Amino acid sequence: MSSALLEVSGLKTWLGRVDQPLRAVDGIGFTIQRGETFALLGESGCGKSMTALSLLGLNPLPVSRIVDGEVKLAGLDLLQLSEAEMQAIRGRRIAMIFQEPQSSLNPVLSVGEQISECLNLHFDLDAKASQQRVIELLESVGIPDPLQRIKEYPHQLSGGMKQRVMIAMALAGEPELLIADEPTTALDVTIQAQILELLKTIQRDTGMAILLISHDLAVVAQMADHVAVMYAGQIVETASRQQFFEQHQHPYTDKLFQALPSEQKRDQRLTVIKGSVPVLTQDFKACRFVERCDHAWDLCRTTPPLWTEDNDHGVRCHLFNQDADVERTMLPQTQYSSPLSEVLPAERNVLTVQNLKVHFPIRKGVLQRVVGQVRAVDGVSLSLKHAETVALVGESGCGKTTVGKGILQLVPVTDGDVEFHGHRLNGLPERALKQHRSSLQIVFQDPYSSMNPRMTISQIIEEGLSRKQFTKDSEAKEKRINELLERVGLRAEIKHRYPHEFSGGQRQRICIARALAAEPEIIICDEPTSALDVSVQAQILNLLREIQHEFGLSYLFITHNIAVVNYLAHRVAVMYLGRIVEQGSRDDVLHTPKHPYTQALLAAVPELDLNTTEEVTRLEGELPSPAKPPKGCHFHQRCPQAMPKCLESYPEHTQLSTSHEVRCFLYEESE
Amino acid sequence: MPFLPVLLWTDILIYLLLSVVVASVFYVRRRPHLIAPWKFVFQKKRGVISVMILLCYVAIGVMDSVHFRLALPSDEKSKTQHYSTEVLTVLDVLVMPLRQQLEKTYSSPFATRLFMREMQQSESGTVTFDYAKLKYAGAHLDNEQDKTADIQNTVIKSTISALFIWFVAVIVVMFWWAKKHEINWKQVVNKFRLGQSSYPVRTCFLMLLVLLVFFFNLIALSASYHVLGTDKVGQDVLYQALKSVRTGLVIGTLTTLVMLPFALFMGIAAGYFKGWIDDLIQYIYTTLNSIPGVLLIAAAVLMLQVYMNNNPDSFATIAERADMRLLFLCIILGLTSWTGLCRILRGETLKLRESDYVLAARALGAGGLTILHRHILPNLMHIVMIAIVLDFSGLVLAEAVLSYVGVGVDPSMSSWGNMINSARLEMARDPIVWWSLTAAFISMFTLVLAANLFADVVRDAFDPRMQASV
Ligand SMILES: Nc1ncnc2c1ncn2[C@@H]1O[C@H](COP(=O)(O)OP(=O)(O)OP(=O)(O)O)[C@@H](O)[C@H]1O
C-alpha cells in the first residue's frame, strides 16, 4: 500500500584504491514518496552528488564503484539492472538536472534539437508531433516565444533560460522522479526564485517527485517536504520539514542553523563548527562528528552511533539513542555565542567615488574598430567612512566587481573621480599610484584562482610586505608573516606549503592575510564567502568583523547574499545595470525598501521562516545587456509599477531622508 | 698531449642544454608542485618505456658530441705537435672497428661476401668472376658454412651474459630498496613481483632486460659481421645509423632552444602589453606563417652554402664546416617554427594577466616586471614543456625531409635524411639494396615513436585539463 517511489538502503559508493577506499557514500538510506520533494542537505564534499549519480548508475567509472546497497524504484532494484536496461530508466522514469546549465547543454545543437533528441529516445513520435511536444515543453517551463527559441543555440540564452531548457529536457521523458543537483546555485536570487517557483508548479501539475540536492537551508525550507542531512558520507538526520526546522536534533544540524548569519546575530560572533570534515579513507570507529561536536563524550569516541528513528524523525547520534547513557541528554546545551559590539563608523570619509564610469569598448572586424561600449559601470557615486562596511548588492553582471576594480584602478576608468583621503586616484600614473596601492586591498570571490599556484604561502604574503620597511630585515619579515598567519587563524608552520594543499576556507584566510600584510585602510571584499560552505562562511565573516574592530578597516562588501548584508553592513547600495538605484542605511534599505527593484530583490530571497505563505510578486525577466541598456529607467521592462514617463528618461536622485536616497519616479518630489 | 679537444658550436649548445637540464632537475626536486607532474610521468608504463629508450639515444648522442683530434706521430726534429685533420668523437673510438673496417662496396647484412660479382685473381693465378669474400666480416670463420652456427653461438652467449648482468642489477636495486625502506628481502621481492609500487617497477625491469639483451647481441654480432650491411663505399651502415643519432637529436632539441626565447618573449609581450605591441607581434607571426617554411629554409641554406664555398679558410676541418651548417639549419628551422608556440603563449598570457592573483599583486603595488617573472612566467612553463616535447619528433622528421630534398645538413655529415637520400639510387638497383633505407627507417622510427609516447605522457601530466579528466 505504501506509496514509496524510491527506496534507497545501505547504498555505498567508494572511490579510489581497493585497499584504501575513499568512502564517499557510506551506507545511505532514505525513502521518497510519490509527488513529494525530498531534500538532501549537506556541505561540499559530503557526498551529495555522488549519491545522486549512484542512483542512476552514472557514478564515474572506473574510479568509483557501488559496493553495496539497494535502490528500489517502485520495487525494481536499479542496481541489478544491466546498462541497457538502465538507459531505458534514465530520462524516462528518473531524470536529472545539474548545477551548471552552461556545461550541461551541447553547444552545437539547437535547443529544439536537444529536446527532441530526449523525446525520441523514449517515445515513438513523428517529426510533427515531436515538434509540437517540444513547443509544449518549452511553454511549460515558461520560455516566452518558444517557436522562435527552438532554433536558438545555448550560447544565445542566459543562465536562467538554459536552466529552464535543462528542465524542459528533463521533463521530456515525463519522469516520475526528478533529481535536481543544486539547480539554482549558479543563478541569481531573482532567477533562483523563478526556477524554484517553476519546479513547484511542475510538481503540482505532474505529480512528479523531486530529489533536491542543496547546501542552502533557505532553499530547502521553501521547497522540501522531507529533509535529510548528510555529513561525511552518511545521513545524520531525516525529518519532515516542520520537524526539521522546529525541532532538529542532531548537533551538526543545530550548528548549521547557528552558523547562518542574520540580523538578529549582529552583535555576536557567528557560531562556527570547529575542526574540519574527517578524512573519509579511515575505517570509522567513532562518531564521524566527534571531533567537532560540543556534546561528545566517551561513548561517542568508541562506538559509531546507530540510526534511531522515532515518529518519522530519524537521527544518528548517541544523544537520542534510548539505550545509551540517558543522563547525557539532560545536560544543558551550552551557548557558544560571544558578544561583539558593533563598530561605529567615524564621520570621516575615507573614500569618495563620484560619478564613476567604466566602459569597455566592443571591438569588431579586422581593424578592431570600436563599435560600441559595454557600460559596465555608468555613473556610480559612493562614499565609505572610516571603519564602515558598505554592502553593494545586485544581480550578476550588474557591474559590482567592476566598481571594485575601478576603485582600485585595476581597470581603466572612463570618467568620474575616485578620491582616497582627498587624493584623486584615477588618472594618476602607475608610479604615483604606488604609494596609495597598499592602502586599498581586495579579497576575491574564488579562493582557488586568487593565489599563484607556484608560490608558497610565505612568498604570497611576502608580496604585500616587501615594499615596506621589511626589504632588508628577513628575520622581522618572517616574524610578521607568522603574526599575520596566526592572526587569520592559521598555524605559522604552514607557510612553506603551496596553495593547492589548502581548503577553500583556509585559502580565503590566506588571501585576507595577504591583504592585511599591506596594512590597508580599505578592503574591497568581492563576494568573499559565496564559494564557501555555511560553516566556513561563518568563520570568514567572524574574522572579517574581528579585524575590522582591531584595525579600523573600511569594507566595500560586494555580495548578493542578503543575510550576510544584514549581519555585517552599516549601509547598503543596490545596483542595477551599472547604476546605484537605492542607497541608505541597512535599516532603511532592507526594512523599508523603496525602489521596486530592491523590493523585488528582497522578496526573491528565500526565507528560513516556514510561515511565509503570502504571495510575493516575482521579478520577471532578466538583467538586460549593459551594451544596450534600455531607454529611460533601466528597470522599466521588469518593473511592475512602470509609468509612461519611465520609458523616456532616467530618474534623478531623490533624497528620502538624510541617509536614504533612491532613483525612481515614484518618489520624485512633485513640483 | 695525445689529442686536441675540439669544441664545435653545437657541442657547446648541447653542453649548455645538458647543464640546464641537470640544474632544473635539482631545482625541481625541492618543489613539490613542480615534481608532481614528473612523478606522474614516471608512474606511467608508457613514460618509463619511452624515457629508457630516449636515454639510450641521448647516451649515444652525448658520446658523439665529445670531439677531439688525435695527435699525429711526431717526428723528432720539429718541436710542434701536429694533429690529424680528422675530428673524432668518443663514440668513434668506442666503435673503432665499425669505423675502420671498410669493405670494398655493398654487402648485405650478415653477409660474408660482397653483394656484387667482380673479377678476382686467386692465388693460383686463375681469374674468376664471382662474389668476393669480405675483408672483415666473417673473417674469423674457417668455413663459411659455419656462419649460422657461429651467429647462434654468439647470440646465446651474449644473451646469457645479458641475463646475468640484468640479474645482478635487479638484485642490487632490491637490496638498495630494502635498505632504504628497512624492510626485509621477502617483502621487497613480493612487492616488486606483485607490482605493488606506485611506479611500474616490473615494466622498468623488463625494459632493462630487453635493452640489455639487444645491446649485448648487437655489440657481439657487430664485432664480426656487418649487422646492417655496408654501403656503396663499403662503410658499415650500423655505424652511419649510430652517427645519425646525434644529428637528429641536435636538430630536435637545439631548434627548440633557439626558438624558445623568441616565442616566450614575443608571446608574453603581446599578451601582457596588448595594444600596438600585440598588433605588431600578431602581424609578424601571421606574415611569417603565410610564407612556406621550406622556401625560407631553402633560400637561407643555399645562401650559406655559397658563403662557405667562397670562404673555405674559415673552417679548419670538414667537421667544423658541417657543424656550422647544422647549427644554421637549427636556427633557420627555429625561426620558422616559433609562431605556433608564440600564439599559444600569447593567449595564455592574456588569460593570466586578468587572473585574480595578478590583480591582487597589482593591488599590492607590484610592478610589471615583478608580475611577469613571478606570476606569469612560472605559470606558462608547463605549456613550454609540452611544446618542447611535442615539437621534438616533428623536427627530427623535418630534418630527414629537408636533407632528402638537399637543403638539410651537410652531405658529409651522417644523418637519416642523407641516408635516405643515398638510398634513392640504391632502391633503383636490381637486385635492390634495401638495408640503408631500412636502417635509417628503424633507427628514426624508434626515436620518433619513443618521443611521441613521451610527449603524450608529458602532456597528460602537465596539462591541467587532462588532469581533470584522468
Ligand atoms: N574586461 C571586460 N571587458 C568587457 N566587458 C566586461 C569586462 N569586465 C566586465 N565586463 C562586463 O561588464 C558587466 C559587469 O560585469 P561585473 O563583473 O562588474 O558584474 P558583477 O556585478 O560583478 O557580476 P557577478 O555577480 O557575476 O560577479 C558585465 O556585462 C560584463 O560582461
Ligand code: SF4
Ligand atoms: S554521537 Fe556524540 S559526537 Fe556524534 S553527534 Fe552525537 S553527541 Fe556528537
Ligand code: SF4
Ligand atoms: S522609475 Fe519607473 S520603471 Fe524605474 S523603477 Fe521607478 S517606477 Fe519602475
Ligand SMILES: [Mg+2]
Ligand atoms: Mg563579480
